[in-house]
Amino acid sequence: MSGPAAAPRPAAIRIEGLSRNFGALVAVDHLDLTIPAGSLFGLLGPNGAGKTTTIKMLTTLLPPTAGNAEVAGFDVQRQPREVRRSIGYIPQLISADGALTARENLMVFARLYAVPRHERKERIQQALAMIGLVEVADTLVRRYSGGMIRRLEIAQAILHRPSVLFLDEPTVGLDPVARRAVWEHVKELRARFGATILLTTHYMEEAEALCDQLAIMHQGKVVAQGSPAQLMFEADEADTLDDAFVYFAGSAIETGGTYRDTAQTRRTARRLG
Protein backbone atom coordinates (compact mmCIF):
# COMPACT_ATOMS: atom_id res chain seq x y z
CA MET A 1 0.00 0.00 0.00
CA SER A 2 1.33 3.40 -0.80
CA GLY A 3 0.45 6.63 0.96
CA PRO A 4 -0.13 7.29 4.63
CA ALA A 5 -2.20 4.73 6.51
CA ALA A 6 -4.63 7.37 7.71
CA ALA A 7 -5.45 8.64 4.19
CA PRO A 8 -9.20 8.56 3.58
CA ARG A 9 -10.42 5.88 1.22
CA PRO A 10 -11.66 7.16 -2.15
CA ALA A 11 -15.42 7.36 -2.51
CA ALA A 12 -17.07 4.51 -4.43
CA ILE A 13 -20.37 6.38 -4.41
CA ARG A 14 -20.74 10.14 -4.12
CA ILE A 15 -24.24 11.64 -4.03
CA GLU A 16 -24.85 15.38 -4.04
CA GLY A 17 -28.27 16.99 -3.80
CA LEU A 18 -29.91 14.03 -5.52
CA SER A 19 -33.68 14.35 -5.91
CA ARG A 20 -36.40 12.46 -7.68
CA ASN A 21 -40.00 13.54 -7.95
CA PHE A 22 -42.93 11.52 -9.25
CA GLY A 23 -45.43 14.23 -10.05
CA ALA A 24 -46.12 15.98 -6.76
CA LEU A 25 -44.50 13.21 -4.72
CA VAL A 26 -40.89 13.83 -3.68
CA ALA A 27 -39.43 10.32 -3.39
CA VAL A 28 -35.83 11.41 -2.82
CA ASP A 29 -35.21 14.88 -1.48
CA HIS A 30 -31.77 16.50 -1.92
CA LEU A 31 -29.87 13.45 -0.78
CA ASP A 32 -26.18 13.84 0.10
CA LEU A 33 -24.16 10.73 0.84
CA THR A 34 -20.59 9.53 0.39
CA ILE A 35 -19.78 5.85 0.58
CA PRO A 36 -16.07 4.96 0.85
CA ALA A 37 -14.61 2.25 -1.39
CA GLY A 38 -14.59 -1.21 0.15
CA SER A 39 -17.34 -0.56 2.67
CA LEU A 40 -20.46 -2.58 3.27
CA PHE A 41 -23.05 0.12 3.57
CA GLY A 42 -26.65 -0.37 4.63
CA LEU A 43 -29.47 1.91 3.56
CA LEU A 44 -32.38 1.54 5.97
CA GLY A 45 -35.77 3.12 6.04
CA PRO A 46 -39.48 2.41 6.17
CA ASN A 47 -41.47 1.61 3.02
CA GLY A 48 -41.57 4.59 0.73
CA ALA A 49 -38.52 6.24 2.35
CA GLY A 50 -36.80 6.45 -1.04
CA LYS A 51 -34.28 3.57 -0.77
CA THR A 52 -35.25 1.76 -3.95
CA THR A 53 -35.61 5.02 -5.87
CA THR A 54 -32.09 5.98 -4.76
CA ILE A 55 -30.72 2.62 -5.92
CA LYS A 56 -32.56 2.95 -9.23
CA MET A 57 -30.91 6.33 -9.81
CA LEU A 58 -27.47 5.03 -8.84
CA THR A 59 -27.83 2.05 -11.18
CA THR A 60 -28.94 4.34 -14.07
CA LEU A 61 -32.45 2.87 -14.18
CA LEU A 62 -34.04 6.18 -13.31
CA PRO A 63 -32.84 9.69 -14.20
CA PRO A 64 -32.66 12.07 -11.24
CA THR A 65 -34.89 15.14 -11.21
CA ALA A 66 -32.03 17.19 -9.72
CA GLY A 67 -28.55 16.79 -8.28
CA ASN A 68 -25.90 14.35 -9.33
CA ALA A 69 -24.23 11.12 -8.35
CA GLU A 70 -21.01 9.33 -9.16
CA VAL A 71 -20.58 5.59 -8.96
CA ALA A 72 -17.10 4.05 -9.29
CA GLY A 73 -15.89 7.46 -10.45
CA PHE A 74 -18.45 7.77 -13.26
CA ASP A 75 -21.33 10.21 -13.46
CA VAL A 76 -24.66 8.34 -13.55
CA GLN A 77 -26.18 10.75 -16.05
CA ARG A 78 -23.26 11.55 -18.33
CA GLN A 79 -21.51 8.15 -18.28
CA PRO A 80 -24.28 5.58 -17.77
CA ARG A 81 -22.59 2.81 -19.79
CA GLU A 82 -19.37 3.13 -17.78
CA VAL A 83 -21.41 3.01 -14.57
CA ARG A 84 -23.22 -0.12 -15.77
CA ARG A 85 -19.94 -1.80 -16.65
CA SER A 86 -18.65 -1.18 -13.12
CA ILE A 87 -21.62 -2.31 -11.06
CA GLY A 88 -23.50 -5.43 -10.15
CA TYR A 89 -27.16 -5.31 -9.17
CA ILE A 90 -29.47 -7.69 -7.41
CA PRO A 91 -32.98 -6.25 -7.54
CA GLN A 92 -35.59 -6.85 -4.89
CA LEU A 93 -37.57 -8.84 -7.44
CA ILE A 94 -36.47 -12.17 -8.85
CA SER A 95 -34.05 -11.61 -11.68
CA ALA A 96 -33.01 -15.14 -12.65
CA ASP A 97 -34.90 -16.70 -15.54
CA GLY A 98 -36.82 -19.77 -14.33
CA ALA A 99 -37.02 -21.23 -17.83
CA LEU A 100 -33.22 -21.54 -18.04
CA THR A 101 -30.72 -23.52 -15.96
CA ALA A 102 -28.32 -21.80 -13.56
CA ARG A 103 -25.46 -22.32 -15.99
CA GLU A 104 -27.48 -20.80 -18.84
CA ASN A 105 -28.51 -17.84 -16.69
CA LEU A 106 -24.86 -17.20 -15.91
CA MET A 107 -23.89 -17.63 -19.57
CA VAL A 108 -26.43 -15.00 -20.62
CA PHE A 109 -24.91 -12.42 -18.29
CA ALA A 110 -21.32 -13.41 -19.05
CA ARG A 111 -22.08 -12.64 -22.69
CA LEU A 112 -24.05 -9.45 -22.02
CA TYR A 113 -21.11 -8.18 -19.95
CA ALA A 114 -18.65 -9.21 -22.66
CA VAL A 115 -16.66 -11.55 -20.44
CA PRO A 116 -14.05 -12.89 -22.89
CA ARG A 117 -15.07 -16.17 -24.51
CA HIS A 118 -12.03 -18.10 -23.23
CA GLU A 119 -12.77 -17.09 -19.64
CA ARG A 120 -16.54 -17.58 -19.60
CA LYS A 121 -16.69 -21.26 -18.68
CA GLU A 122 -14.05 -20.95 -15.98
CA ARG A 123 -15.67 -17.90 -14.41
CA ILE A 124 -19.09 -19.54 -14.46
CA GLN A 125 -17.67 -22.64 -12.84
CA GLN A 126 -15.91 -20.53 -10.18
CA ALA A 127 -19.08 -18.58 -9.48
CA LEU A 128 -21.14 -21.78 -9.21
CA ALA A 129 -18.56 -23.26 -6.81
CA MET A 130 -18.51 -20.11 -4.71
CA ILE A 131 -22.25 -20.15 -4.16
CA GLY A 132 -22.47 -23.93 -3.88
CA LEU A 133 -24.66 -24.66 -6.89
CA VAL A 134 -22.30 -26.85 -8.96
CA GLU A 135 -24.39 -29.98 -8.39
CA VAL A 136 -27.59 -28.34 -9.63
CA ALA A 137 -26.06 -26.09 -12.27
CA ASP A 138 -27.96 -27.82 -15.07
CA THR A 139 -31.34 -27.89 -13.34
CA LEU A 140 -34.01 -25.42 -14.43
CA VAL A 141 -34.08 -22.48 -12.03
CA ARG A 142 -37.87 -22.74 -11.66
CA ARG A 143 -37.16 -25.87 -9.57
CA TYR A 144 -34.84 -23.99 -7.19
CA SER A 145 -35.67 -22.91 -3.65
CA GLY A 146 -35.75 -19.20 -2.77
CA GLY A 147 -32.31 -19.31 -1.17
CA MET A 148 -30.80 -21.02 -4.20
CA ILE A 149 -32.29 -18.39 -6.53
CA ARG A 150 -30.79 -15.58 -4.47
CA ARG A 151 -27.40 -17.30 -4.45
CA LEU A 152 -27.58 -17.66 -8.21
CA GLU A 153 -28.41 -13.96 -8.53
CA ILE A 154 -25.34 -13.13 -6.46
CA ALA A 155 -23.24 -15.22 -8.83
CA GLN A 156 -24.78 -13.45 -11.84
CA ALA A 157 -23.97 -10.07 -10.37
CA ILE A 158 -20.27 -10.78 -9.83
CA LEU A 159 -19.30 -12.55 -13.06
CA HIS A 160 -17.85 -9.35 -14.49
CA ARG A 161 -16.03 -8.41 -11.27
CA PRO A 162 -17.92 -5.20 -10.47
CA SER A 163 -16.37 -2.64 -8.17
CA VAL A 164 -19.73 -1.64 -6.66
CA LEU A 165 -22.57 -4.00 -5.86
CA PHE A 166 -26.16 -2.99 -5.18
CA LEU A 167 -28.38 -5.37 -3.27
CA ASP A 168 -31.97 -4.27 -2.90
CA GLU A 169 -33.47 -6.18 0.03
CA PRO A 170 -31.49 -9.31 -0.78
CA THR A 171 -33.07 -11.55 1.85
CA VAL A 172 -36.74 -10.60 1.53
CA GLY A 173 -38.90 -13.72 1.74
CA LEU A 174 -36.06 -16.06 2.79
CA ASP A 175 -36.07 -18.34 5.81
CA PRO A 176 -33.43 -17.73 8.53
CA VAL A 177 -31.08 -20.44 7.25
CA ALA A 178 -31.15 -19.16 3.67
CA ARG A 179 -30.80 -15.60 4.95
CA ARG A 180 -27.63 -16.45 6.84
CA ALA A 181 -26.23 -18.24 3.80
CA VAL A 182 -26.78 -15.07 1.76
CA TRP A 183 -25.04 -13.01 4.47
CA GLU A 184 -22.00 -15.27 4.29
CA HIS A 185 -21.85 -14.87 0.52
CA VAL A 186 -22.14 -11.09 0.77
CA LYS A 187 -19.27 -10.98 3.26
CA GLU A 188 -17.22 -13.25 1.03
CA LEU A 189 -17.79 -10.94 -1.94
CA ARG A 190 -16.20 -8.08 -0.11
CA ALA A 191 -13.34 -10.13 1.27
CA ARG A 192 -12.56 -11.75 -2.06
CA PHE A 193 -13.09 -8.96 -4.56
CA GLY A 194 -12.86 -5.88 -2.35
CA ALA A 195 -16.13 -4.64 -3.81
CA THR A 196 -18.08 -1.81 -2.24
CA ILE A 197 -21.53 -3.09 -1.32
CA LEU A 198 -24.62 -0.98 -0.86
CA LEU A 199 -27.61 -2.88 0.41
CA THR A 200 -31.08 -1.92 1.50
CA THR A 201 -32.91 -3.91 4.09
CA HIS A 202 -35.83 -3.88 6.46
CA TYR A 203 -34.18 -6.30 8.82
CA MET A 204 -32.19 -4.57 11.56
CA GLU A 205 -30.57 -7.86 12.51
CA GLU A 206 -29.24 -8.08 8.97
CA ALA A 207 -27.97 -4.50 9.01
CA GLU A 208 -26.19 -5.10 12.28
CA ALA A 209 -24.64 -8.38 11.19
CA LEU A 210 -23.40 -7.17 7.83
CA CYS A 211 -22.88 -3.45 7.58
CA ASP A 212 -20.07 -1.34 8.90
CA GLN A 213 -21.90 1.89 8.06
CA LEU A 214 -25.61 2.63 7.95
CA ALA A 215 -27.80 5.47 6.82
CA ILE A 216 -31.44 5.73 7.81
CA MET A 217 -33.69 7.33 5.22
CA HIS A 218 -37.01 8.92 5.99
CA GLN A 219 -39.21 10.80 3.55
CA GLY A 220 -36.47 10.91 0.94
CA LYS A 221 -33.74 12.24 3.22
CA VAL A 222 -30.94 10.72 5.29
CA VAL A 223 -31.92 11.38 8.90
CA ALA A 224 -29.03 9.53 10.57
CA GLN A 225 -25.73 8.01 9.52
CA GLY A 226 -22.99 6.05 11.27
CA SER A 227 -21.97 2.60 12.47
CA PRO A 228 -24.71 0.48 14.08
CA ALA A 229 -23.22 1.23 17.53
CA GLN A 230 -23.10 4.96 16.80
CA LEU A 231 -26.71 5.02 15.67
CA MET A 232 -27.87 3.23 18.80
CA PHE A 233 -25.90 5.67 20.94
CA GLU A 234 -27.27 8.70 19.12
CA ALA A 235 -30.82 7.37 19.40
CA ASP A 236 -30.97 8.21 23.07
CA GLU A 237 -28.79 5.19 23.82
CA ALA A 238 -31.28 2.74 22.35
CA ASP A 239 -30.92 -0.90 23.38
CA THR A 240 -31.38 -2.31 19.90
CA LEU A 241 -31.03 -1.14 16.33
CA ASP A 242 -34.79 -1.63 15.98
CA ASP A 243 -35.32 1.01 18.65
CA ALA A 244 -32.82 3.31 16.96
CA PHE A 245 -34.65 2.83 13.67
CA VAL A 246 -38.00 3.80 15.22
CA TYR A 247 -36.33 6.75 16.95
CA PHE A 248 -35.04 8.17 13.66
CA ALA A 249 -37.72 7.04 11.22
CA GLY A 250 -40.70 7.67 13.50
CA SER A 251 -43.35 5.19 14.49
CA ALA A 252 -46.16 6.56 12.33
CA ILE A 253 -47.51 4.17 9.73
CA GLU A 254 -45.89 4.95 6.40
CA THR A 255 -47.99 6.04 3.48
CA GLY A 256 -45.30 5.44 0.88
CA GLY A 257 -45.10 2.57 -1.61
CA THR A 258 -47.70 1.98 -4.28
CA TYR A 259 -50.16 -0.89 -4.61
CA ARG A 260 -48.06 -2.24 -7.47
CA ASP A 261 -44.84 -2.07 -5.42
CA THR A 262 -46.48 -3.90 -2.55
CA ALA A 263 -47.92 -6.54 -4.88
CA GLN A 264 -44.52 -7.09 -6.47
CA THR A 265 -42.75 -7.38 -3.13
CA ARG A 266 -45.28 -9.86 -1.85
CA ARG A 267 -45.10 -11.83 -5.08
CA THR A 268 -41.32 -12.00 -4.77
CA ALA A 269 -41.60 -13.11 -1.15
CA ARG A 270 -44.09 -15.79 -2.16
CA ARG A 271 -41.91 -17.06 -5.00
CA LEU A 272 -38.83 -17.19 -2.82
CA GLY A 273 -40.59 -18.54 0.23
Place this chain on the structure above:
Amino acid sequence: MTPPRRDERPGALVDGTPSRQPGPLRRAALACRDFTQQVLVIAWIETKKIQRDPTELLTRAVQPILWLGIFGVVMNRARAIPTGALSYLDFMLPGILSQSVLFIAIFYGIALIWERDLGLLHKFLVSPAYRGALVTGKAVSAGIRAISQAVIVCLLGLVMGAHLRFTPLALGGMLLFIVLGAAIFSTFSLIIACIVKTRERFMGIGQVLTMPLFFASNAIYPLSLMPDWLRLVARANPLTYQVDALRALMIQGGQSTLGLGLDLLVEVLVLVGLITLGAWMYPKAIR
Protein backbone atom coordinates in the same frame (compact mmCIF):
# COMPACT_ATOMS: atom_id res chain seq x y z
CA MET B 1 -3.38 -10.90 1.01
CA THR B 2 -2.09 -11.51 -2.50
CA PRO B 3 -3.23 -8.76 -4.80
CA PRO B 4 -5.77 -10.03 -7.32
CA ARG B 5 -4.85 -10.39 -11.00
CA ARG B 6 -5.55 -7.30 -13.05
CA ASP B 7 -8.80 -8.68 -14.42
CA GLU B 8 -10.00 -9.57 -10.94
CA ARG B 9 -9.59 -6.08 -9.55
CA PRO B 10 -12.86 -4.39 -8.90
CA GLY B 11 -13.96 -2.38 -11.87
CA ALA B 12 -11.17 -3.63 -14.11
CA LEU B 13 -12.18 -4.03 -17.72
CA VAL B 14 -13.15 -7.64 -18.03
CA ASP B 15 -11.36 -8.25 -21.27
CA GLY B 16 -8.15 -6.70 -19.98
CA THR B 17 -8.27 -4.01 -22.66
CA PRO B 18 -5.30 -1.68 -22.24
CA SER B 19 -6.11 1.79 -20.97
CA ARG B 20 -5.03 3.34 -24.29
CA GLN B 21 -8.19 4.51 -26.10
CA PRO B 22 -8.81 2.70 -29.40
CA GLY B 23 -9.38 4.79 -32.55
CA PRO B 24 -12.88 5.65 -33.77
CA LEU B 25 -12.94 2.87 -36.39
CA ARG B 26 -11.85 0.26 -33.88
CA ARG B 27 -14.40 1.59 -31.39
CA ALA B 28 -17.17 1.31 -34.00
CA ALA B 29 -16.08 -2.24 -34.87
CA LEU B 30 -16.08 -3.24 -31.19
CA ALA B 31 -19.51 -1.65 -30.69
CA CYS B 32 -20.89 -3.59 -33.69
CA ARG B 33 -19.42 -6.82 -32.33
CA ASP B 34 -20.91 -6.20 -28.88
CA PHE B 35 -24.28 -5.22 -30.37
CA THR B 36 -24.45 -8.39 -32.48
CA GLN B 37 -23.41 -10.58 -29.59
CA GLN B 38 -26.06 -9.04 -27.34
CA VAL B 39 -28.77 -9.55 -29.98
CA LEU B 40 -27.72 -13.19 -30.34
CA VAL B 41 -27.79 -13.76 -26.57
CA ILE B 42 -31.39 -12.55 -26.30
CA ALA B 43 -32.40 -14.67 -29.31
CA TRP B 44 -30.55 -17.67 -27.84
CA ILE B 45 -32.71 -17.44 -24.70
CA GLU B 46 -35.77 -17.71 -26.92
CA THR B 47 -34.52 -20.79 -28.76
CA LYS B 48 -33.88 -22.49 -25.42
CA LYS B 49 -37.43 -21.72 -24.32
CA ILE B 50 -38.93 -23.01 -27.58
CA GLN B 51 -36.89 -26.21 -27.31
CA ARG B 52 -38.13 -26.84 -23.79
CA ASP B 53 -41.75 -25.95 -24.34
CA PRO B 54 -42.88 -26.25 -27.97
CA THR B 55 -46.58 -26.61 -27.05
CA GLU B 56 -47.28 -22.94 -27.79
CA LEU B 57 -46.12 -23.42 -31.36
CA LEU B 58 -48.70 -26.16 -31.84
CA THR B 59 -51.60 -24.27 -30.27
CA ARG B 60 -50.74 -21.25 -32.41
CA ALA B 61 -51.26 -23.44 -35.47
CA VAL B 62 -54.99 -23.81 -34.79
CA GLN B 63 -55.95 -20.39 -36.11
CA PRO B 64 -54.31 -20.66 -39.56
CA ILE B 65 -55.75 -24.15 -39.88
CA LEU B 66 -59.26 -22.78 -39.34
CA TRP B 67 -58.76 -19.88 -41.75
CA LEU B 68 -57.38 -22.06 -44.50
CA GLY B 69 -59.53 -25.11 -43.84
CA ILE B 70 -62.87 -23.32 -43.51
CA PHE B 71 -62.75 -19.77 -44.83
CA GLY B 72 -60.27 -20.68 -47.60
CA VAL B 73 -62.21 -23.71 -48.77
CA VAL B 74 -65.54 -21.85 -48.91
CA MET B 75 -64.15 -18.77 -50.66
CA ASN B 76 -62.21 -20.94 -53.10
CA ARG B 77 -65.48 -22.52 -54.16
CA ALA B 78 -67.44 -19.30 -54.25
CA ARG B 79 -64.86 -17.56 -56.47
CA ALA B 80 -66.31 -14.32 -55.09
CA ILE B 81 -63.00 -12.48 -54.90
CA PRO B 82 -61.15 -11.78 -58.16
CA THR B 83 -57.56 -12.94 -57.69
CA GLY B 84 -56.32 -12.90 -61.29
CA ALA B 85 -54.48 -16.00 -62.43
CA LEU B 86 -54.13 -17.37 -58.90
CA SER B 87 -56.62 -19.66 -57.20
CA TYR B 88 -58.08 -18.13 -54.05
CA LEU B 89 -56.19 -20.68 -51.94
CA ASP B 90 -52.88 -19.62 -53.52
CA PHE B 91 -53.86 -15.98 -53.09
CA MET B 92 -54.78 -16.21 -49.43
CA LEU B 93 -52.01 -18.55 -48.25
CA PRO B 94 -49.37 -15.77 -47.89
CA GLY B 95 -52.05 -13.62 -46.25
CA ILE B 96 -52.88 -16.28 -43.67
CA LEU B 97 -49.20 -16.89 -43.02
CA SER B 98 -48.70 -13.16 -42.45
CA GLN B 99 -51.75 -13.06 -40.23
CA SER B 100 -50.52 -15.88 -38.03
CA VAL B 101 -47.12 -14.18 -37.77
CA LEU B 102 -48.89 -10.93 -36.86
CA PHE B 103 -51.00 -12.64 -34.18
CA ILE B 104 -47.93 -14.15 -32.53
CA ALA B 105 -45.91 -10.96 -32.72
CA ILE B 106 -48.57 -8.49 -31.60
CA PHE B 107 -48.87 -10.19 -28.20
CA TYR B 108 -45.13 -10.48 -27.79
CA GLY B 109 -45.00 -7.39 -25.59
CA ILE B 110 -46.71 -9.27 -22.80
CA ALA B 111 -43.38 -11.01 -22.21
CA LEU B 112 -41.89 -7.60 -21.42
CA ILE B 113 -44.56 -6.95 -18.78
CA TRP B 114 -43.90 -10.39 -17.35
CA GLU B 115 -40.14 -9.78 -17.27
CA ARG B 116 -40.71 -6.39 -15.68
CA ASP B 117 -42.90 -7.87 -12.96
CA LEU B 118 -40.33 -10.58 -12.29
CA GLY B 119 -37.29 -8.28 -12.15
CA LEU B 120 -35.50 -9.71 -15.20
CA LEU B 121 -35.95 -6.47 -17.08
CA HIS B 122 -34.21 -4.51 -14.32
CA LYS B 123 -31.23 -6.80 -14.58
CA PHE B 124 -31.02 -6.46 -18.36
CA LEU B 125 -31.25 -2.70 -18.15
CA VAL B 126 -28.48 -2.47 -15.55
CA SER B 127 -26.16 -4.48 -17.82
CA PRO B 128 -23.99 -2.54 -20.26
CA ALA B 129 -25.92 -4.05 -23.18
CA TYR B 130 -27.19 -1.54 -25.74
CA ARG B 131 -30.91 -0.87 -25.36
CA GLY B 132 -31.20 -1.21 -29.13
CA ALA B 133 -29.57 -4.65 -28.95
CA LEU B 134 -32.00 -5.81 -26.28
CA VAL B 135 -34.95 -4.66 -28.39
CA THR B 136 -33.49 -6.12 -31.61
CA GLY B 137 -32.85 -9.38 -29.75
CA LYS B 138 -36.52 -9.54 -28.83
CA ALA B 139 -37.48 -8.81 -32.45
CA VAL B 140 -35.25 -11.62 -33.70
CA SER B 141 -36.75 -13.92 -31.07
CA ALA B 142 -40.22 -13.20 -32.42
CA GLY B 143 -38.85 -13.96 -35.89
CA ILE B 144 -37.64 -17.36 -34.70
CA ARG B 145 -41.09 -18.19 -33.37
CA ALA B 146 -42.66 -16.99 -36.60
CA ILE B 147 -40.55 -19.36 -38.72
CA SER B 148 -42.29 -22.30 -37.06
CA GLN B 149 -45.62 -20.83 -38.20
CA ALA B 150 -44.32 -20.65 -41.75
CA VAL B 151 -43.49 -24.36 -41.68
CA ILE B 152 -46.96 -25.25 -40.40
CA VAL B 153 -48.84 -23.00 -42.87
CA CYS B 154 -46.76 -24.19 -45.83
CA LEU B 155 -47.31 -27.85 -44.95
CA LEU B 156 -51.01 -27.21 -44.62
CA GLY B 157 -51.04 -25.35 -47.93
CA LEU B 158 -49.30 -28.27 -49.65
CA VAL B 159 -51.84 -30.73 -48.26
CA MET B 160 -54.66 -28.53 -49.57
CA GLY B 161 -53.08 -28.33 -53.01
CA ALA B 162 -51.50 -24.87 -53.01
CA HIS B 163 -48.83 -24.21 -55.62
CA LEU B 164 -45.80 -23.28 -53.60
CA ARG B 165 -42.42 -22.27 -54.96
CA PHE B 166 -39.42 -24.00 -53.43
CA THR B 167 -36.42 -22.41 -55.10
CA PRO B 168 -33.60 -21.39 -52.73
CA LEU B 169 -34.17 -17.73 -53.62
CA ALA B 170 -37.89 -17.98 -52.89
CA LEU B 171 -37.30 -19.75 -49.59
CA GLY B 172 -34.61 -17.28 -48.53
CA GLY B 173 -36.78 -14.29 -49.44
CA MET B 174 -39.76 -15.80 -47.68
CA LEU B 175 -37.73 -16.35 -44.53
CA LEU B 176 -36.48 -12.77 -44.67
CA PHE B 177 -39.96 -11.25 -44.97
CA ILE B 178 -41.41 -13.50 -42.27
CA VAL B 179 -38.67 -12.51 -39.83
CA LEU B 180 -39.04 -8.83 -40.82
CA GLY B 181 -42.81 -8.94 -40.32
CA ALA B 182 -42.53 -10.64 -36.94
CA ALA B 183 -39.80 -8.20 -35.90
CA ILE B 184 -41.93 -5.19 -36.88
CA PHE B 185 -45.07 -6.23 -35.06
CA SER B 186 -43.27 -7.59 -31.99
CA THR B 187 -41.36 -4.32 -31.61
CA PHE B 188 -44.61 -2.40 -32.06
CA SER B 189 -46.08 -4.61 -29.34
CA LEU B 190 -43.08 -3.99 -27.10
CA ILE B 191 -43.57 -0.24 -27.44
CA ILE B 192 -47.23 -0.59 -26.48
CA ALA B 193 -46.21 -2.69 -23.46
CA CYS B 194 -43.78 0.06 -22.39
CA ILE B 195 -46.68 2.52 -22.43
CA VAL B 196 -49.59 0.56 -20.94
CA LYS B 197 -47.54 -1.38 -18.35
CA THR B 198 -50.28 -3.77 -17.18
CA ARG B 199 -51.25 -7.12 -18.65
CA GLU B 200 -54.97 -6.38 -18.69
CA ARG B 201 -54.65 -3.13 -20.62
CA PHE B 202 -52.13 -4.68 -22.96
CA MET B 203 -54.38 -7.62 -23.83
CA GLY B 204 -57.25 -5.22 -24.53
CA ILE B 205 -55.15 -3.10 -26.87
CA GLY B 206 -53.68 -6.17 -28.57
CA GLN B 207 -57.18 -7.46 -29.34
CA VAL B 208 -58.22 -4.06 -30.67
CA LEU B 209 -55.20 -3.82 -32.99
CA THR B 210 -55.06 -7.23 -34.61
CA MET B 211 -58.30 -7.16 -36.58
CA PRO B 212 -57.88 -3.67 -38.13
CA LEU B 213 -54.29 -4.52 -39.09
CA PHE B 214 -55.45 -7.75 -40.70
CA PHE B 215 -58.55 -6.48 -42.51
CA ALA B 216 -56.94 -3.21 -43.62
CA SER B 217 -54.39 -5.14 -45.65
CA ASN B 218 -54.23 -7.22 -48.82
CA ALA B 219 -54.14 -10.48 -46.83
CA ILE B 220 -57.47 -11.95 -47.96
CA TYR B 221 -58.56 -9.62 -50.77
CA PRO B 222 -56.60 -7.53 -53.27
CA LEU B 223 -55.99 -3.80 -52.85
CA SER B 224 -57.91 -3.16 -56.08
CA LEU B 225 -61.18 -4.23 -54.40
CA MET B 226 -60.86 -1.66 -51.64
CA PRO B 227 -62.48 1.78 -51.56
CA ASP B 228 -59.94 4.59 -51.86
CA TRP B 229 -59.83 5.46 -48.17
CA LEU B 230 -59.21 1.82 -47.18
CA ARG B 231 -56.56 1.44 -49.87
CA LEU B 232 -54.75 4.43 -48.36
CA VAL B 233 -54.90 2.84 -44.92
CA ALA B 234 -53.68 -0.47 -46.36
CA ARG B 235 -50.74 1.26 -48.05
CA ALA B 236 -49.71 2.62 -44.65
CA ASN B 237 -49.94 -0.85 -43.08
CA PRO B 238 -46.64 -2.79 -43.00
CA LEU B 239 -48.61 -6.05 -43.21
CA THR B 240 -49.61 -5.15 -46.79
CA TYR B 241 -45.96 -5.02 -47.90
CA GLN B 242 -45.19 -8.29 -46.14
CA VAL B 243 -48.13 -10.07 -47.83
CA ASP B 244 -47.28 -8.54 -51.19
CA ALA B 245 -43.69 -9.80 -51.01
CA LEU B 246 -44.65 -13.25 -49.74
CA ARG B 247 -47.24 -13.63 -52.50
CA ALA B 248 -44.58 -12.95 -55.12
CA LEU B 249 -41.98 -15.16 -53.46
CA MET B 250 -43.80 -18.26 -52.24
CA ILE B 251 -46.56 -18.83 -54.81
CA GLN B 252 -45.96 -20.12 -58.33
CA GLY B 253 -47.16 -17.39 -60.67
CA GLY B 254 -47.55 -14.96 -57.77
CA GLN B 255 -46.70 -11.34 -58.52
CA SER B 256 -45.91 -8.32 -56.41
CA THR B 257 -48.27 -5.43 -57.07
CA LEU B 258 -46.14 -2.91 -55.18
CA GLY B 259 -42.67 -4.13 -56.18
CA LEU B 260 -40.37 -6.35 -54.11
CA GLY B 261 -37.83 -3.54 -53.75
CA LEU B 262 -40.43 -1.20 -52.26
CA ASP B 263 -41.73 -3.99 -50.02
CA LEU B 264 -38.25 -4.57 -48.62
CA LEU B 265 -37.48 -0.87 -48.27
CA VAL B 266 -40.70 -0.14 -46.38
CA GLU B 267 -40.30 -3.14 -44.09
CA VAL B 268 -36.69 -2.31 -43.23
CA LEU B 269 -37.40 1.39 -42.67
CA VAL B 270 -40.40 0.67 -40.46
CA LEU B 271 -38.36 -1.84 -38.45
CA VAL B 272 -35.43 0.54 -37.98
CA GLY B 273 -37.83 3.31 -36.91
CA LEU B 274 -39.64 1.05 -34.45
CA ILE B 275 -36.41 -0.34 -32.97
CA THR B 276 -35.10 3.19 -32.47
CA LEU B 277 -38.32 4.17 -30.74
CA GLY B 278 -38.38 0.90 -28.80
CA ALA B 279 -34.81 1.39 -27.56
CA TRP B 280 -35.82 4.80 -26.25
CA MET B 281 -39.02 3.49 -24.65
CA TYR B 282 -37.58 0.26 -23.21
CA PRO B 283 -36.09 1.73 -20.01
CA LYS B 284 -39.35 3.58 -19.35
CA ALA B 285 -41.14 0.26 -18.82
CA ILE B 286 -39.83 0.02 -15.25
CA ARG B 287 -40.51 3.60 -14.19
